[in-house]
Amino acid sequence: MNELNKSTPSTKLYLEIVEKLRQMIESDGLVSGDKIPSERELSDRLNAGRSSIREALRALELLGLIETRRGEGTFIRDYQDHNLIKLLGTFFLQDPKVKQDLAETKEYLEISCLRNVISSTSEQELQHFLIWATEQEFSDDEFFTKLVALNSNFLMERIWTIVNSYAKAANQVIEAIEYDSYIRFVHLMIERNTNQAISHYLKNIRKISNNK
Amino acid sequence: MNELNKSTPSTKLYLEIVEKLRQMIESDGLVSGDKIPSERELSDRLNAGRSSIREALRALELLGLIETRRGEGTFIRDYQDHNLIKLLGTFFLQDPKVKQDLAETKEYLEISCLRNVISSTSEQELQHFLIWATEQEFSDDEFFTKLVALNSNFLMERIWTIVNSYAKAANQVIEAIEYDSYIRFVHLMIERNTNQAISHYLKNIRKISNNK
DNA sequence: AGCCTAATGTGGTCAGACCACTTAAAATGT
DNA sequence: ACATTTTAAGTGGTCTGACCACATTAGGCT
Numbered sequence: 203m204n205e206l207n208k209s210t211p212s213t214k215l216y217l218e219i220v221e222k223l224r225q226m227i228e229s230d231g232l233v234s235g236d237k238i239p240s241e242r243e244l245s246d247r248l249n250a251g252r253s254s255i256r257e258a259l260r261a262l263e264l265l266g267l268i269e270t271r272r273g274e275g276t277f278i279r280d281y282q283d284h285n286l287i288k289l290l291g292t293f294f295l296q297d298p299k300v301k302q303d304l305a306e307t308k309e310y311l312e313i314s315c316l317r318n319v320i321s322s323t324s325e326q327e328l329q330h331f332l333i334w335a336t337e338q339e340f341s342d343d344e345f346f347t348k349l350v351a352l353n354s355n356f357l358m359e360r361i362w363t364i365v366n367s368y369a370k371a372a373n374q375v376i377e378a379i380e381y382d383s384y385i386r387f388v389h390l391m392i393e394r395n396t397n398q399a400i401s402h403y404l405k406n407i408r409k410i411s412n413n414k
Numbered sequence: 415m416n417e418l419n420k421s422t423p424s425t426k427l428y429l430e431i432v433e434k435l436r437q438m439i440e441s442d443g444l445v446s447g448d449k450i451p452s453e454r455e456l457s458d459r460l461n462a463g464r465s466s467i468r469e470a471l472r473a474l475e476l477l478g479l480i481e482t483r484r485g486e487g488t489f490i491r492d493y494q495d496h497n498l499i500k501l502l503g504t505f506f507l508q509d510p511k512v513k514q515d516l517a518e519t520k521e522y523l524e525i526s527c528l529r530n531v532i533s534s535t536s537e538q539e540l541q542h543f544l545i546w547a548t549e550q551e552f553s554d555d556e557f558f559t560k561l562v563a564l565n566s567n568f569l570m571e572r573i574w575t576i577v578n579s580y581a582k583a584a585n586q587v588i589e590a591i592e593y594d595s596y597i598r599f600v601h602l603m604i605e606r607n608t609n610q611a612i613s614h615y616l617k618n619i620r621k622i623s624n625n626k
Numbered sequence: 627a628g629c630c631t632a633a634t635g636t637g638g639t640c641a642g643a644c645c646a647c648t649t650a651a652a653a654t655g656t
Numbered sequence: 657a658c659a660t661t662t663t664a665a666g667t668g669g670t671c672t673g674a675c676c677a678c679a680t681t682a683g684g685c686t
Contacts, residue, residue: 216638242668245640251638251639251641252641252642253465253640254639256465256469256669259668260428271647271667272647272669273647273648273666274647275668276667299568300569303567303568303569306567307570310530311526314522314525318522355515355518356512357515357518358522361577427670452635454637457671462670463670465672468637468638482637482638483678483679484637484678485635485680486635486637486678487636487637488637
């Protein structure tokens with residue numbers, strides 16, 4: 203008779219469990235790498251069937267918030283690339299229009315980042331960037347990963363990373379790169395020459411490898 | 415003896431099921447609104463337990479690709495706002511830095527869209543937009559939804575929608591708006607005056623409502 | 627015809643059972 | 657005593673069968 207909430211949960215049980223897990227993680231101060239209770243123990247503690255617990259864990263796994271290792275347990279994990287990309291990819295990356303949108307969007311994001319970096323990043327950081335680019339070989343991917351990071355906008359970084367993952371999944375990879383172009387690119391940033399940096403980006407960094 | 419694949423599936427079963435469902439949806443030509451087979455039937459057809467089927471369906475539900483209605487069935491659905499946002503939101507929207515990144519990223523995206531609209535959208539479409547903005551009341555949300563749509567870049571639209579959803583979840587809502595400002599904004603687009611449009615956006619559309 | 631009432635089908639949830647795998651403890655051999 | 661092997665316990669992965677709550681439909685009653 204004390205179980206009047208069993209009927210019409212209004213919100214799906216597994217979503218409630220996700221919320222309870224969140225609270226548990228927060229209140230217990232669990233961080234990346236920590237182990238969370240086993241599915242059976244969670245089932246006991248949260249008064250839910252194991253299958254419901256598992257549906258909640260699948261959601262968290264899909265979000266990349268946990269990692270399950272058979273025989274070992276379930277662990278908190280840094281938010282990072284996750285199955286979302288793979289899954290969404292297989293569903294949407296077929297359409298050629300999507301591929302075009304992808305390349306375009308990636309360009310928009312990179313230009314946005316470029317503008318922001320030019321207007322907000324310190325001389326010192328840009329010099330470090332230049333040194334890094336000068337001293338070793340790098341891929342286009344690595345170069346822009348660093349550039350986007352200079353933004354110090356975690357969300358923007360995340361979005362770019364995801365879009366970039368999609369682009370990679372769609373085989374839009376830039377293999378051979380001209381280092382001089384990239385060095386010149388960084389110099390234009392240091393000179394705070396927004397317009398020329400953008401046109402250099404469009405003409406020399408992207409278009410060359412992109413016309414096929 | 416014919417079941418040699420039962421051990422060490424190497425990839426999780428529910429992910430395989432997701433892929434099979436994708437193929438099924440594709441080959442059957444199912445579109446938004448269509449009903450997919452019941453969990454029990456899928457369990458039969460795909461030779462998997464119902465719980466595994468359900469884990470796969472939870473994944474698709476989280477991605478917003480299906481919708482389940484108790485007593486009725488499971489239906490294909492347009493990719494749209496989904497639980498991901500709610501879930502990720504509850505996990506990450508606590509941090510104030512995230513909130514700031516959110517507002518900033520939204521601005522970047524909107525400016526990117528604005529630039530693109532100014533350079534690529536036809537006079538006619540912009541006139542339609544102007545008429546729409548003149549003839550009825552609208553919210554900031556609705557205005558930018560339309561603006562972003564003018565981009566005709568589905569991915570960009572999607573990203574903006576998600577970021578906007580986060581922003582709403584973080585209570586970054588613009589309530590009272592000055593219609594004249596928005597009308598003037600559209601006029602600047604029609605005049606193809608990029609710089610002034612951007613500064614108008616920053617000074618009059620965003621900053622006013624954003625300083626609290 | 628119109629209403630009411632099974633009956634059926636569906637997703638939602640639970641409980642129990644195996645399996646495969648990992649780890650650590652216990653037993654064994656030297 | 658030490659090292660090796662074996663066993664046991666714990667954990668995620670999966671399946672089955674059962675019941676509930678809900679929506680739709682078919683049948684029967686008036």
